[in-house]
Amino acid sequence: MARAPRVPKAAQIEAAPAEPDLLDNAPPPRETTRLFGHAEPVARLAAAFESAPPQGLLFEGPKGIGKATLAFRLARALLSTVPGTPLAPDLASDPESRTAHQIAAGTHPGLMHLTRPYDEKTKRFKGDLTVDVVRRIVPFLGSTSADGGWRVVIVDAVDDMNINAANALLKALEEPPKRTIFILIAHVAGRVLPTIRSRCRAIRLRPLTEAEMRKALATMDVDPSLAEAGEGSLRRALILAAAGADVVHTARRLLTRTALTDVRHHHQLAELGAQRKDDQFATIVDLVLDAMAARVRDGAGRLPLAALDAYAAAYLEATADRRRVEVFNLDRKEVLLSLCDRLAAADRAASNPA
Structure with a gap:
């Protein structure tokens, strides 16, 4: 990030x-x-x-x-x-x-x-x-x-x-x-x-608590609502703040399991990340990666190994795609649509384990 x-x-x-x-x-x-x-x-x-x-x-x-x-x-x-x-x-x-x-x-x-x-x-x-x-x-x-x-x-x-x-x-x-x-x-x-x-x-040293994050962000004139998304890292919250709290909250909402069942939300997220504004694309990709990692953490010990492997594969593909965008200047919207499709497919596999 x-x-x-x-x-x-x-x-x-x-x-x-x-x-x-x-x-x-x-x-x-x-x-x-x-x-x-x-x-x-x-x-x-x-x-x-x-x-x-x-x-x-x-x-x-x-x-x-x-x-x-x-x-x-x-x-x-x-x-x-x-x-x-x-x-x-x-x-x-x-x-x-x-x-x-x-x-x-x-x-x-x-x-x-x-x-x-x-x-x-x-x-x-x-x-x-x-x-x-x-x-x-x-x-x-x-x-x-x-x-x-x-x-x-x-x-x-x-x-x-x-x-x-x-x-x-x-x-x-x-x-x-x-x-x-x-x-x-x-x-x-x-x-x-x-x-x-x-x-x-x-x-x-442990990640900061949400209360500590809120206090730190408030002193830096950064929206304290980003404390949760920062996951205990003030640096991460500040990077997200550069994209804007509204962008972060919208992206996190569109990346929920329920939202990803609607392909229209895939396009909304892709449009959001395709805007050539600072590092907004990188921020959206990082939020996609975070969503994948969170699903693995939530499913550990509960989901079958095949379902966790699907998330892991999607994660690796997402990191590779981000690098390809940097090197080959690929279409950002198409890359984000592909990431959403992979995450949605992994969600379906986790919901219907064999």
Whole structure:
């Protein structure tokens, strides 16, 4: 569901790196001082730094739930606190401090943020977090930290690394200098090398509750009715908001099992997604995929395997069709009509199992 990446305001400053996967309707995590949800892991983190500070943390959880925001919140707290002083229980720090402004600009000397690099030749971000990027850790850790304070390395995301980059990170994790903390962000925990995981304290972050989502969306002037569709991911809700709450609610209504029995609704949905408005087609396809995934979850343990396989096949075909549209510029309406037909056929198979 990723929109076209943008370069954050901070990237206008020479020392600030460009960041992939940012949204036009939300500030980058380095600039975000509010964290929604995750009260329990935040409290545990604050207590850990008072008793036995870890050298490596692994923030795991679905994309868009606040892992990077928490990483920068912790970095801001560590780099703002006088050595020997305990962190605030909620990891709060002065958002107007010099440290906070430096972190927002990407210029704090005690913080290194590693992401997939931007390729000037192709004018897009690379698919991997490369070994050349990870090797920057060595000179960074070789420098002297200010006032004996912390040095913080945020790797966002560790599951974007290729094998060479992962091995380079592993070497850096083996013997870090004192008062150094690695914060690794993982969207898919299974992609993290066991050797890297073993050197980190894993912090599992859960999707936000609907109440937390509503509160967050309200503060960002986004329709709170998208909280349910966001499924615990603020990022997902913001992407849906770009298409418009009315479009999302209409599409979700047209994708119910009952609605899909009427072919006229197939055409309504296809017309909606065929409009060349921002990423509306991508949003509608994602909602179709969500509907397929939800039917599998609802039918697990209840429907026969053949019925679940029908949904799985439709899901794979839908993802392939979305890619073909991007590559070959196919007719969007025809693609969406085909997706609706496949989902309706899978619904019929599930309703009349052999």
